[in-house]
Amino acid sequence: MCQNVMITGAGKVSGLGYNLVLRFLEAGDNVAATIRKPCPELEELKKQYPGKLTVLMMDISSTASVQAAANELSEVFSCLDLLINNAVSVSPDCDKGFFEADLDLIARTVDIAAVGAMRVIKAFYPLLVRSGTTALIMNISSEAGSISKCYRTNLIDYGMAKAALNMATMNLFNTFRDERAVNIFCIHPGWIRTDGRPDNPAPLSSYEAAEILRLLSEKKRFDFEGHRFITNLDEDYPF
Numbered sequence: 001m002c003q004n005v006m007i008t009g010a011g012k013v014s015g016l017g018y019n020l021v022l023r024f025l026e027a028g029d030n031v032a033a034t035i036r037k038p039c040p041e042l043e044e045l046k047k048q049y050p051g052k053l054t055v056l057m058m059d060i061s062s063t064a065s066v067q068a069a070a071n072e073l074s075e076v077f078s079c080l081d082l083l084i085n086n087a088v089s090v091s092p093d094c095d096k097g098f099f100e101a102d103l104d105l106i107a108r109t110v111d112i113a114a115v116g117a118m119r120v121i122k123a124f125y126p127l128l129v130r131s132g133t134t135a136l137i138m139n140i141s142s143e144a145g146s147i148s149k150c151y152r153t154n155l156i157d158y159g160m161a162k163a164a165l166n167m168a169t170m171n172l173f174n175t176f177r178d179e180r181a182v183n184i185f186c187i188h189p190g191w192i193r194t195d196g197r198p199d200n201p202a203p204l205s206s207y208e209a210a211e212i213l214r215l216l217s218e219k220k221r222f223d224f225e226g227h228r229f230i231t232n233l234d235e236d237y238p239f
Protein backbone atom coordinates (compact mmCIF):
# COMPACT_ATOMS: atom_id res chain seq x y z
CA MET A 1 0.00 0.00 0.00
CA CYS A 2 1.33 3.45 -0.90
CA GLN A 3 0.80 5.54 2.19
CA ASN A 4 1.18 9.16 3.27
CA VAL A 5 3.88 9.56 5.89
CA MET A 6 5.13 12.58 7.83
CA ILE A 7 8.45 12.75 9.69
CA THR A 8 9.45 15.65 11.94
CA GLY A 9 13.00 16.91 12.37
CA ALA A 10 14.23 15.61 9.02
CA GLY A 11 16.75 18.28 8.07
CA LYS A 12 19.99 16.67 9.25
CA VAL A 13 21.47 14.27 6.68
CA SER A 14 23.25 12.09 9.25
CA GLY A 15 20.17 12.05 11.51
CA LEU A 16 17.41 9.52 11.86
CA GLY A 17 14.68 11.80 10.48
CA TYR A 18 16.32 12.38 7.08
CA ASN A 19 17.07 8.67 6.75
CA LEU A 20 13.48 7.77 7.58
CA VAL A 21 12.40 10.10 4.77
CA LEU A 22 14.79 8.30 2.44
CA ARG A 23 13.62 4.82 3.46
CA PHE A 24 9.91 5.63 3.05
CA LEU A 25 10.59 7.23 -0.36
CA GLU A 26 12.52 4.14 -1.40
CA ALA A 27 9.52 2.06 -0.32
CA GLY A 28 7.30 4.08 -2.67
CA ASP A 29 5.39 6.14 -0.10
CA ASN A 30 4.40 9.82 -0.24
CA VAL A 31 6.47 11.62 2.36
CA ALA A 32 6.21 14.96 4.15
CA ALA A 33 9.46 15.99 5.82
CA THR A 34 9.48 18.81 8.34
CA ILE A 35 12.49 21.04 8.91
CA ARG A 36 13.39 24.32 10.63
CA LYS A 37 15.84 25.59 8.07
CA PRO A 38 16.40 24.88 4.36
CA CYS A 39 17.96 21.50 3.63
CA PRO A 40 19.59 21.19 0.17
CA GLU A 41 19.74 17.40 0.41
CA LEU A 42 15.95 17.20 0.78
CA GLU A 43 15.63 19.42 -2.31
CA GLU A 44 17.80 16.88 -4.14
CA LEU A 45 15.52 14.07 -2.95
CA LYS A 46 12.55 16.00 -4.33
CA LYS A 47 14.15 15.86 -7.78
CA GLN A 48 15.02 12.19 -7.36
CA TYR A 49 11.45 11.31 -6.33
CA PRO A 50 9.25 13.70 -8.33
CA GLY A 51 5.87 14.40 -6.74
CA LYS A 52 6.60 12.13 -3.77
CA LEU A 53 8.23 14.47 -1.25
CA THR A 54 6.78 17.56 0.43
CA VAL A 55 9.05 19.66 2.61
CA LEU A 56 7.43 21.78 5.31
CA MET A 57 8.92 24.39 7.60
CA MET A 58 7.74 23.67 11.14
CA ASP A 59 8.99 24.64 14.59
CA ILE A 60 7.33 22.30 17.06
CA SER A 61 7.89 24.70 19.95
CA SER A 62 5.27 26.97 18.35
CA THR A 63 1.61 25.98 18.10
CA ALA A 64 1.12 28.58 15.36
CA SER A 65 3.99 27.16 13.30
CA VAL A 66 2.67 23.60 13.71
CA GLN A 67 -0.86 24.64 12.73
CA ALA A 68 0.45 26.52 9.69
CA ALA A 69 2.30 23.38 8.58
CA ALA A 70 -0.84 21.29 9.08
CA ASN A 71 -2.85 23.73 6.96
CA GLU A 72 -0.18 23.58 4.27
CA LEU A 73 -0.02 19.79 4.25
CA SER A 74 -3.81 19.47 4.02
CA GLU A 75 -3.51 21.15 0.60
CA VAL A 76 -1.21 18.32 -0.49
CA PHE A 77 -2.34 15.19 1.37
CA SER A 78 -5.99 14.20 1.74
CA CYS A 79 -4.98 12.11 4.76
CA LEU A 80 -2.03 11.02 6.85
CA ASP A 81 -1.43 7.31 7.47
CA LEU A 82 1.75 7.46 9.52
CA LEU A 83 3.24 10.22 11.67
CA ILE A 84 6.73 9.87 13.12
CA ASN A 85 7.59 12.37 15.84
CA ASN A 86 11.37 12.35 15.61
CA ALA A 87 12.40 15.96 16.37
CA VAL A 88 14.33 16.60 19.54
CA SER A 89 16.58 19.26 20.99
CA VAL A 90 18.72 19.12 24.11
CA SER A 91 20.18 21.87 26.25
CA PRO A 92 23.91 22.66 26.27
CA ASP A 93 23.96 21.28 29.83
CA CYS A 94 22.62 17.88 28.81
CA ASP A 95 25.82 16.05 29.77
CA LYS A 96 26.12 17.76 33.15
CA GLY A 97 24.90 16.38 36.46
CA PHE A 98 22.42 17.90 38.87
CA PHE A 99 24.87 20.22 40.69
CA GLU A 100 26.43 21.61 37.50
CA ALA A 101 23.44 21.85 35.17
CA ASP A 102 21.40 25.02 34.76
CA LEU A 103 17.96 23.70 35.69
CA ASP A 104 16.25 26.58 33.90
CA LEU A 105 17.26 24.95 30.60
CA ILE A 106 15.23 21.79 31.24
CA ALA A 107 11.78 23.14 30.41
CA ARG A 108 12.64 23.98 26.79
CA THR A 109 13.87 20.43 26.11
CA VAL A 110 10.65 19.01 27.55
CA ASP A 111 8.63 21.58 25.60
CA ILE A 112 10.18 20.52 22.30
CA ALA A 113 10.47 16.76 22.69
CA ALA A 114 7.23 16.05 24.55
CA VAL A 115 4.82 18.98 24.24
CA GLY A 116 6.06 19.54 20.68
CA ALA A 117 5.05 16.02 19.68
CA MET A 118 1.60 16.61 21.22
CA ARG A 119 1.22 19.90 19.31
CA VAL A 120 1.96 18.02 16.11
CA ILE A 121 -0.51 15.24 16.90
CA LYS A 122 -3.25 17.74 17.75
CA ALA A 123 -2.78 19.84 14.62
CA PHE A 124 -2.47 16.86 12.27
CA TYR A 125 -5.22 14.79 13.95
CA PRO A 126 -7.86 15.79 11.34
CA LEU A 127 -5.58 14.42 8.61
CA LEU A 128 -4.80 11.29 10.62
CA VAL A 129 -8.45 10.36 11.13
CA ARG A 130 -9.04 10.72 7.39
CA SER A 131 -6.71 7.78 6.75
CA GLY A 132 -8.56 4.95 5.07
CA THR A 133 -7.01 2.64 7.64
CA THR A 134 -5.97 3.00 11.27
CA ALA A 135 -3.42 5.82 11.30
CA LEU A 136 -0.23 5.13 13.22
CA ILE A 137 1.81 7.53 15.35
CA MET A 138 5.36 6.55 16.27
CA ASN A 139 6.87 8.79 18.92
CA ILE A 140 10.64 8.37 18.82
CA SER A 141 11.52 8.05 22.48
CA SER A 142 14.63 6.62 24.12
CA GLU A 143 15.67 4.11 26.74
CA ALA A 144 16.84 7.26 28.54
CA GLY A 145 13.15 8.07 29.11
CA SER A 146 12.55 4.91 31.14
CA ILE A 147 12.05 5.87 34.79
CA SER A 148 12.29 2.33 36.13
CA LYS A 149 15.56 1.57 34.31
CA CYS A 150 17.22 4.95 34.88
CA TYR A 151 20.88 4.55 35.88
CA ARG A 152 22.27 7.93 34.79
CA THR A 153 23.05 11.09 36.69
CA ASN A 154 23.41 13.19 33.51
CA LEU A 155 21.02 13.65 30.54
CA ILE A 156 18.54 15.13 33.00
CA ASP A 157 16.67 17.30 30.49
CA TYR A 158 16.70 14.61 27.80
CA GLY A 159 15.57 11.84 30.16
CA MET A 160 12.80 14.01 31.59
CA ALA A 161 11.69 15.00 28.09
CA LYS A 162 11.51 11.40 26.88
CA ALA A 163 9.73 10.27 30.07
CA ALA A 164 7.21 13.05 29.43
CA LEU A 165 6.85 11.92 25.82
CA ASN A 166 6.18 8.40 27.07
CA MET A 167 3.48 9.70 29.41
CA ALA A 168 1.96 11.70 26.56
CA THR A 169 1.91 8.53 24.45
CA MET A 170 0.03 6.58 27.10
CA ASN A 171 -2.43 9.40 27.73
CA LEU A 172 -3.15 9.76 24.01
CA PHE A 173 -3.45 5.99 23.60
CA ASN A 174 -6.21 6.10 26.21
CA THR A 175 -7.77 9.08 24.42
CA PHE A 176 -7.79 7.41 20.98
CA ARG A 177 -8.29 3.74 21.84
CA ASP A 178 -12.10 3.48 21.65
CA GLU A 179 -12.32 4.99 18.17
CA ARG A 180 -9.47 2.83 16.85
CA ALA A 181 -8.89 5.42 14.13
CA VAL A 182 -5.43 6.22 15.48
CA ASN A 183 -2.89 3.96 17.15
CA ILE A 184 0.19 5.22 18.97
CA PHE A 185 3.48 3.89 20.37
CA CYS A 186 6.64 5.33 21.87
CA ILE A 187 9.76 3.60 20.61
CA HIS A 188 13.39 3.34 21.62
CA PRO A 189 14.95 3.37 18.13
CA GLY A 190 18.21 1.62 19.09
CA TRP A 191 21.67 3.08 19.55
CA ILE A 192 22.43 4.95 16.36
CA ARG A 193 25.32 6.92 14.83
CA THR A 194 23.04 9.91 14.26
CA ASP A 195 26.04 12.26 14.36
CA GLY A 196 27.41 10.44 11.30
CA ARG A 197 30.83 10.08 12.91
CA PRO A 198 32.65 6.84 12.01
CA ASP A 199 34.26 6.72 15.49
CA ASN A 200 30.81 6.68 17.13
CA PRO A 201 30.57 3.19 18.74
CA ALA A 202 26.80 2.91 18.20
CA PRO A 203 26.05 -0.26 16.19
CA LEU A 204 23.48 1.19 13.76
CA SER A 205 23.83 3.80 11.05
CA SER A 206 20.84 6.13 10.73
CA TYR A 207 20.07 4.50 7.38
CA GLU A 208 20.00 1.02 8.96
CA ALA A 209 17.98 2.19 11.97
CA ALA A 210 15.45 3.90 9.71
CA GLU A 211 14.68 0.70 7.80
CA ILE A 212 14.21 -1.25 11.03
CA LEU A 213 11.69 1.38 12.15
CA ARG A 214 9.96 1.39 8.75
CA LEU A 215 9.45 -2.37 8.99
CA LEU A 216 8.25 -1.99 12.59
CA SER A 217 5.64 0.52 11.42
CA GLU A 218 4.25 -2.12 9.05
CA LYS A 219 3.85 -4.50 11.98
CA LYS A 220 2.36 -2.28 14.69
CA ARG A 221 -0.52 -0.38 13.06
CA PHE A 222 -3.31 -2.62 14.35
CA ASP A 223 -1.76 -3.66 17.65
CA PHE A 224 -4.02 -2.10 20.26
CA GLU A 225 -3.29 -4.70 22.93
CA GLY A 226 0.49 -4.69 23.32
CA HIS A 227 2.73 -2.62 25.58
CA ARG A 228 3.06 1.02 24.43
CA PHE A 229 6.80 1.55 25.04
CA ILE A 230 8.75 -0.75 22.74
CA THR A 231 12.18 -1.03 21.17
CA ASN A 232 13.00 -1.01 17.47
CA LEU A 233 13.07 -4.82 17.75
CA ASP A 234 9.47 -4.82 18.99
CA GLU A 235 10.42 -5.76 22.54
CA ASP A 236 8.51 -4.27 25.45
CA TYR A 237 10.54 -1.68 27.33
CA PRO A 238 9.65 -0.68 30.90
CA PHE A 239 8.25 2.81 31.39
Ligand SMILES: NC(=O)c1ccc[n+]([C@@H]2O[C@H](COP(=O)([O-])OP(=O)(O)OC[C@H]3O[C@@H](n4cnc5c(N)ncnc54)[C@H](OP(=O)(O)O)[C@@H]3O)[C@@H](O)[C@H]2O)c1
Nearest residue numbers: 009012015016036059060061086087088089142191192194
Ligand atom coordinates in the same frame (compact mmCIF):
# COMPACT_ATOMS: atom_id res chain seq x y z
N1 LIG B 1 21.15 8.46 18.43
C1 LIG B 1 20.69 7.53 19.23
O1 LIG B 1 21.37 6.55 19.55
C2 LIG B 1 19.29 7.65 19.78
C3 LIG B 1 18.93 6.81 20.83
C4 LIG B 1 17.64 6.91 21.33
C5 LIG B 1 16.76 7.82 20.80
N2 LIG B 1 17.14 8.63 19.79
C6 LIG B 1 16.16 9.56 19.25
O2 LIG B 1 16.14 9.46 17.84
C7 LIG B 1 15.67 10.70 17.30
C8 LIG B 1 16.62 11.18 16.23
O3 LIG B 1 17.90 11.43 16.79
P1 LIG B 1 18.87 12.45 16.03
O4 LIG B 1 20.15 12.47 16.77
O5 LIG B 1 18.84 12.13 14.59
O6 LIG B 1 18.09 13.81 16.34
P2 LIG B 1 18.64 15.33 16.21
O7 LIG B 1 19.44 15.45 14.98
O8 LIG B 1 19.26 15.78 17.49
O9 LIG B 1 17.26 16.10 16.07
C9 LIG B 1 16.40 15.82 14.99
C10 LIG B 1 15.91 17.09 14.42
O10 LIG B 1 15.04 17.74 15.35
C11 LIG B 1 14.98 19.07 14.90
N3 LIG B 1 14.47 20.02 15.87
C12 LIG B 1 15.08 20.50 16.99
N4 LIG B 1 14.28 21.41 17.59
C13 LIG B 1 13.17 21.53 16.82
C14 LIG B 1 12.00 22.32 16.89
N5 LIG B 1 11.80 23.20 17.87
N6 LIG B 1 11.06 22.17 15.92
C15 LIG B 1 11.25 21.29 14.92
N7 LIG B 1 12.33 20.52 14.78
C16 LIG B 1 13.28 20.65 15.72
C17 LIG B 1 16.41 19.42 14.52
O11 LIG B 1 16.33 20.40 13.54
P3 LIG B 1 17.57 21.38 13.20
O12 LIG B 1 18.37 20.58 12.21
O13 LIG B 1 16.89 22.57 12.62
O14 LIG B 1 18.27 21.64 14.49
C18 LIG B 1 16.99 18.10 14.04
O15 LIG B 1 17.21 18.04 12.66
C19 LIG B 1 15.55 11.66 18.47
O16 LIG B 1 14.20 11.74 18.89
C20 LIG B 1 16.42 11.03 19.52
O17 LIG B 1 16.04 11.39 20.83
C21 LIG B 1 18.40 8.57 19.28
